[in-house]
Amino acid sequence: MSFASRWDAKLNGVCLFSTERCIPNGMRRMAYLYGNFFKINLNKLLKKNMTKPIEVLEKWIAAFNNADVEAISALYADDAINHQVANEPVIGKPAIRKMFADEFASAEMTCIPENIFQDGEWAIMEWRDPSGLRGCGFFQVRDEKIVFQRGYWDKLSFLKLQGFLTEKSNEAEKFAKTPRKSV
Numbered sequence: 001m002s003f004a005s006r007w008d009a010k011l012n013g014v015c016l017f018s019t020e021r022c023i024p025n026g027m028r029r030m031a032y033l034y035g036n037f038f039k040i041n042l043n044k045l046l047k048k049n050m051t052k053p054i055e056v057l058e059k060w061i062a063a064f065n066n067a068d069v070e071a072i073s074a075l076y077a078d079d080a081i082n083h084q085v086a087n088e089p090v091i092g093k094p095a096i097r098k099m100f101a102d103e104f105a106s107a108e109m110t111c112i113p114e115n116i117f118q119d120g121e122w123a124i125m126e127w128r129d130p131s132g133l134r135g136c137g138f139f140q141v142r143d144e145k146i147v148f149q150r151g152y153w154d155k156l157s158f159l160k161l162q163g164f165l166t167e168k169s170n171e172a173e174k175f176a177k178t179p180r181k182s183v
Contacts, residue, residue, distance in 0.1 A: 053123035053141035054116060060139070060146070061125075064111050067104040073097035077145035086155035107162045131161045 056075060063072035073096055076082070082096050083089040090099045103109065115126040123139045135153030139146050159165050 051141075051144040052118065053121055053139060054118045056141045056144060056146060057116060057123040057125060057139050061111050061113060064109070067109075069097060069101045069104060072100050075146050076149075077142070077147045080145070080147050080149070082146075082149045082151075084151040084153070086153065086158075107158075107164075129161075133157055133161055 060072060060075050062068075063075065073093055076093050076096050078093050079091070080093060080096060081089050081091050082099065090096050110129045111127050112129060113125050113127050115124075117124040121141055123141060124136070125139070126134075126136045128134045133153065135151060137149060137151045140148040
């Protein structure tokens with residue numbers, strides 16, 4: 001649609017976009033010109049000053065590798081969800097803070113990013129640790145805070161590498177892998 005026909009449609013009271021409100025005839029042209037000017041400049045300003053999801057993820061990696069409970073929990077929104085698929089989802093900043101405090105106290109963990117990507121409000125990371133454990137994480141970031149995180153990693157390998165499995169649990173693992181005869 002040409003500018004002239006778009007302008008005519010606006011003057012005749014037709015709203016071209018579902019988000020536009022129809023404005024009385026005398027104000028249409030001024031609102032169209034000034035409204036678009038302010039909307040465009042406001043969007044540029046907001047995008048320029050907003051932290052990108054990758055930047056939030058980089059702060060998360062630094063806090064994680066320093067086992068800094070306060071710094072890492074500050075990156076989450078108050079109602080955030082952290083779902084490591086090997087565990088139940090953890091909901092809310094206080095619960096996420098407690099999760100990290102417990103994990104940092106009980107295990108030595110290091111995150112070495114191998115690949116980091118961004119898609120809109122998502123930061124995606126493929127990672128490994130020095131002992132060979134691998135995984136990936138998805139971080140949804142809004143208003144510079146993590147609102148949702150999902151992580152994929154092998155819990156059994158993690159427990160073995162951290163020395164949390166006993167001989168009895170190793171026997172249970174062998175039993176679970178033993179082929180069974182059908183009855």
